[in-house]
Amino acid sequence: MNTAVTKNALVSETIAKKFETEKATPYTRWIAEEGLDIIPSLYVENLHTVELKPWARRGGKGLYLNHDASRTSNDCYVCEIAPGSELAPQRQLFEEMIYVLDGRGSTTVTNGAGAKVSFEWKAGAIFAIPLNTVHQHFNGSGSEPARFVAVTNGPPIINAFGDTDFVFNTPYDFKNRFAGESNYFANGGEQKGLLLDTNFVADAVNLPLISAKERGAGGGHIRFSMAKGSMNSHISQFPTATYKKAHAHGPGAHVIIMSGSGFSLMGPDTDNLNRYDWREGTMIVPPNMWFHQHFNTGTTPARYLAFKAEGVSIRNAQGVPKAWISRRVGGDQIDYADESLQVRETFTAALAQVGLTPRMAEAYEMELADLPAKVSQKG
Ligand SMILES: [Fe+2]
Incomplete structure (x- = not known):
């Protein structure tokens, strides 16, 4: 344990150079365009206090956290909404699961047919965004920020299409996932084993x-x-x-x-x-x-x-x-x-x-x- 040899799989600069052009992907380029940093997610001591940067497009602050295969599987980000504020509405052709770290607020989810549901959350809540629905998060407090951590399968989707306009701006309702049910975000659910x-x-x-x-x-x-x-x-x-x-x-x-x-x-x-x-x-x-x-x-x-x-x-x-x-x-x-x-x-x-x-x-x-x-x- 804690041996002197660290197996971090790092190799010489000569070998690294041969793969340099393959390192960046449409996904990593998109995060750079968003003006955000990516940090390793191996160990993050405190998600409540990890430093975020202004995220102009969404209207809050954010940070991406990537693991060794983020480019081919799933990723993670932390986002904070200022007191009395809200994020811009967004739709996306990838899935997202959310855990609320701090504060309280609400979310609205709307499909292309105009069916809209909203629900309230506070620290400790978990929920998921139905695929490609237009969703918007609101901070319910005028004095405290609201912060959440989210895991998405955005990387393979963004890399597969290489076109973020398509990923974020394609109107299509996946009716088998969300059909405007008014109780969609009711607390509870059916236990099956x-x-x-x-x-x-x-x-x-x-x-x-x-x-x-x-x-x-x-x-x-x-x-x-x-x-x-x-x-x-x-x-x-x-x-x-x-x-x-x-x-x-x-x-x-x-x-x-x-x-x-x-x-x-x-x-x-x-x-x-x-x-x-x-x-x-x-x-x-x-x-x-x-x-x-x-x-x-x-x-x-x-x-x-x-x-x-x-x-x-x-x-x-x-x-x-x-x-x-x-x-x-x-x-x-x-x-x-x-x-x-x-x-x-x-x-x-x-x-x-x-x-x-x-x-x-x-x-x-x-x-x-x-x-x-x-x-x-x-x-
Ligand atoms: Fe495990």
């Missing part, structure tokens, strides 16, 4: 969860399908003094801490992990196939929201994400029984600093019931 079919959750920080043990440590889980989009999201929660199993998956899972405190170990392989401390408002985006593992060292449960795109889930032939399958049978999840002693020592030491001891005995025990046999390395 782990999946909550909804378009708006008013208070995701306190939303009741479903018990889920697959990734260890007696956690709660809920999955969302919002605005009938192709992108997906979930919330996970795990108790104090426990940790989840390490796993790896494709790029683009935006993990936003909603409550609690702790740290994640993350790195390109299990011998090369770094520690990233988090609390409410921190965001972590594990790069492609990096192992990552989340540890709760606070005195309360820790809850996070993950905004994703399908590319995150590399699946087996049965359609099960490999990040949920043991490495013993070819998956990308490390069982507790196979983790290094260092992982447990790091956790125990971190808990000791706040006067706690690990509460993992039950999780270790439960794992043994379904633990696949170790496959021999011989032959």
Whole structure:
């Protein structure tokens, strides 16, 4: 852990030069034209305070956060609306999921037939914009800014067409996604197993969860399908003094801490992990196939929201994400029984600093019931 060798995959200038002309894309050029910066999204300590720049076209302030495959999958931005102000209306041929970080306000959504719905939100709400509807966000406070973080699948769409006028100015109603239903953004929705079919959750920080043990440590889980989009999201929660199993998956899972405190170990392989401390408002985006593992060292449960795109889930032939399958049978999840002693020592030491001891005995025990046999390395 924290070894001297950093596997950051950087190469010589000579090799980098050969690919220089391929580095910029219609997507990155568009962000530059918007006058905004792109920063890495690997680890953002505090989304509430990360610095934004004026965003003239939208009428607020903004910042883009990109991961190692943003050009081919999904991206993220933070946006702030000044007190008593609103953003310009916008329509777009890509999907967008939003988590409100600060403040309160409202949003109107209108389709080409003129059907208009509006709903109010405050910090802790999540919702999605139905594809290509004209939407506008208003700050409901005259004294406090409103700030949100959004994940979109804009990069592949903008790169595929290379024409932002087409992406932002094409009138077409996707009626199977939004047909002007007046209760479209009603709080609630239909629970189907782990999946909550909804378009708006008013208070995701306190939303009741479903018990889920697959990734260890007696956690709660809920999955969302919002605005009938192709992108997906979930919330996970795990108790104090426990940790989840390490796993790896494709790029683009935006993990936003909603409550609690702790740290994640993350790195390109299990011998090369770094520690990233988090609390409410921190965001972590594990790069492609990096192992990552989340540890709760606070005195309360820790809850996070993950905004994703399908590319995150590399699946087996049965359609099960490999990040949920043991490495013993070819998956990308490390069982507790196979983790290094260092992982447990790091956790125990971190808990000791706040006067706690690990509460993992039950999780270790439960794992043994379904633990696949170790496959021999011989032959
Ligand atoms: Fe993950």
